[in-house]
Amino acid sequence: GDSVTQMEGPVTLSEEAFLTINCTYTATGYPSLFWYVQYPGEGLQLLLKATKADDKGSNKGFEATYRKETTSFHLEKGSVQVSDSAVYFCALRRASGGSNYKLTFGKGTLLTVNP
Amino acid sequence: DVKVTQSSRYLVKRTGEKVFLECVQDMDHENMFWYRQDPGLGLRLIYFSYDVKMKEKGDIPEGYSVSREKKERFSLILESASTNQTSMYLCASHPSGIGSSYNEQFFGPGTRLTVL
Numbered sequence: 001g002d003s004v005t006q007m008e009g010p011v012t013l014s015e016e017a018f019l020t021i022n023c024t025y026t027a028t029g030y031p032s033l034f035w036y037v038q039y040p041g042e043g044l045q046l047l048l049k050a051t052k053a054d055d056k057g058s059n060k061g062f063e064a065t066y067r068k069e070t071t072s073f074h075l076e077k078g079s080v081q082v083s084d085s086a087v088y089f090c091a092l093r094r095a096s097g098g099s100n101y102k103l104t105f106g107k108g109t110l111l112t113v114n115p
Numbered sequence: 116d117v118k119v120t121q122s123s124r125y126l127v128k129r130t131g132e133k134v135f136l137e138c139v140q141d142m143d144h145e146n147m148f149w150y151r152q153d154p155g156l157g158l159r160l161i162y163f164s165y166d167v168k169m170k171e172k173g174d175i176p177e178g179y180s181v182s183r184e185k186k187e188r189f190s191l192i193l194e195s196a197s198t199n200q201t202s203m204y205l206c207a208s209h210p211s212g213i214g215s216s217y218n219e220q221f222f223g224p225g226t227r228l229t230v231l
Contacts, residue, residue: 032218043119043205043222044158051218089157093218101146101165101209102173103220107157 002027006090006106013080013113021075021109023064023090031092033057033066033073034103038087047075047088080113087111118142119223121206127229134193136226138206146209147189148173148220149181151202158205164189165211196230203227 007022025031032051036044048057053068062077073090090106122137140147148163150173160173162181170181178200182190189208193200206223 036222041224043224044207045222046219049218101211101220102148102160102163105158107155 002031002092002094002104004090004092004104004106006088006109008107008109010110010112013111015082015113015115016079017113019075019077019080019084019111021088021090021111023073023075023106025071025073025090025092027071027092027094027104029094030068031094033064034091034093035062035064035073035075036089036091036105038089038108040086044089080111082113082115085111085113119206119208119221121204121223121226123226124224125227125229127231128193128196129231130197132193132196132230134196134228134230136191136193136204136206136228138189138191138223139187140189140208140221141187142208142210142221143186144208144221145186145211147183148207148209149179149189149191150205150207151175152205152225153202161191196228198230201228201230 003026034049035047037047038044048059050057050066056065064073064075087108089108091103119140146165149161150158159175164170164183180192204226207220209220
């Protein structure tokens, strides 16, 4: 079945450091890929997405590129801020049509950014 | 903005009680989901519904049931709460359709349930 593996946390960085959170997936066909973020005390919200190979999703300084050859969708940010402290989830949605809108999530990575 | 609301942010119940968690979305989405979130396990799908009165089991349906009588409302029911159901419960909705604008799942703020 489908699965998502993301690097285990927690990750602790100083402000302005470079961030990478690794994410790899297993799925048939060409799934859509997502990064969701969960700030303390809140639900998840979509951070960025990519729907086909070599697509780059970007938002709020974060980027991730859909790499079909390595089945990866790593999240990067060049300079993190304290306000980026949150839990980050990588997720995929199977490419099949119909009513299949289920997402498969990774286990989440807690990021803490210190001033 | 899409709004997904959940009836309670925090809930404390006793073992054996029947528990109702309510979720309402205001964007006429066909698809709704219930997840539980536990440290180290991420999000796990309990049940989902793709239409009124329709439901399908997710990955961990045991001990739960759901109800979808109206399109905007999706209820999660714990028939007899147990301590291992202490968790964060997240509701989400997702529009049907093809294309980028149909490719986002919207989440509520979550209900932290404690079963004593």
